[in-house]
Amino acid sequence: MTDFWINLYKFPRFLTSVIIGFFLTTFKPIFRLLKNKKRVTLFGITIVLLLVICYKILAKMTSIE
Template identity: 70%
Template structure:
């Protein structure tokens, strides 16, 4: 039974490590692309468009005017 509690105490550290590993491996190619100044501008424009579209969709879904 003590092994159960030891494993239970280790779980939050594992969960944090798994999430960090996922995000680091996912966003590493994006960080490499952002070393070029032109690509940073294009990335920011695309990001603003995506956020704007998501905002408009959510505003229409919950009827905010």
């Protein structure tokens, strides 16, 4: 039973490291791509377009126009 409590005590550290690892492995390639000025512009335009498209879709789905 003590092993259970020891593992339960270690879980928040494990969860934190998994979340940090996920974000590091996800965003590291993006940061590498953003070192070029031309790619920064393209990335910015892509993000803005995705946000506008998501807004339009959600507005249509919820009848907020």
